[in-house]
Amino acid sequence: QLQLVESGGGLVQPGGSLTLSCTTSTFALTFWAIGWFRQAPGKEREGVASISNSGSTNYKDSVKGRFTISRDNAKNTVYLQMSSLKPEDTAVYYCAGAPWGSGTSTLDGDYDYWGQGTQVTVSS
Numbered sequence: 001q002l003q004l005v006e007s008g009g010g011l012v013q014p015g016g017s018l019t020l021s022c023t024t025s026t027f028a029l030t031f032w033a034i035g036w037f038r039q040a041p042g043k044e045r046e047g048v049a050s051i052s053n054s055g056s057t058n059y060k061d062s063v064k065g066r067f068t069i070s071r072d073n074a075k076n077t078v079y080l081q082m083s084s085l086k087p088e089d090t091a092v093y094y095c096a097g098a099p100w101g102s103g104t105s106t107l108d109g110d111y112d113y114w115g116q117g118t119q120v121t122v123s124s
Contacts (some may be wrong), residue, residue, distance in 0.1 A: 002027050002097045002113035009093060009118030012085055020118060022081040022095030029071070033098040034078040035111055036069060038091035038121075047106025048079060048093070058104035079085075089105045092117040 007021040037052040049059045049069040057069050068081040078095060096111035097102060103110075 001102070002032070004097055004113060004115035004116040006093065006095050006115045009120045011121045011123065013124050014122055016085050016122070017083040018085065019051050019082070019118060020078075020093055020095075020120070021077050022079075023075070023077040023113060024097075025076075028073075029076050029078065029098070030073045030079070031101045033101050033105070033111075034069075035073065035088075035096045035098070035106055035108075036080045037094045037096060037108055038079075038089075038119075039093040039094070040088075041110055043091075045108055046096070049110060050104045050106050051078060052104050053101040055102050058106055060106060082120070088093050089120060090122050091120060093120050107115060 003026045029080045035050050039045040051057050051069045066084045071078045094117045095115045097113040098111045
């Protein structure tokens with residue numbers, strides 16, 4: 001079973017940057033599609049970005065130009081670089097894995113394995 005672990009969350013001021021990491025020691029992520037999702041208090045979980053096993057990417061419109069998803073297969077890690085952060089980016093961020101690999105879905109129902117989440121708070 002794929003076990004994912006997120007890290008890198010924290011408190012940042014508006015306009016600041018954070019980089020989240022998603023890694024696992026149970027499988028090689030090379031062939032997996034990985035998505036980043038977030039859930040703010042009182043809101044439904046939403047897809048933020050995804051990356052296929054070949055490196056194709058997909059982003060939610062509101063984060064385009066501010067967030068970058070990337071993968072380092074040698075480190076078995078997927079990153080979400082976030083810049084120009086806004087208070088509305090505050091949420092628990094989750095990474096998720098899908099074995100179909102080749103797509104870039106940001107629908108949570110398309111992913112089978114999830115991490116525990118990391119809190120991102122954007123506030124002055």
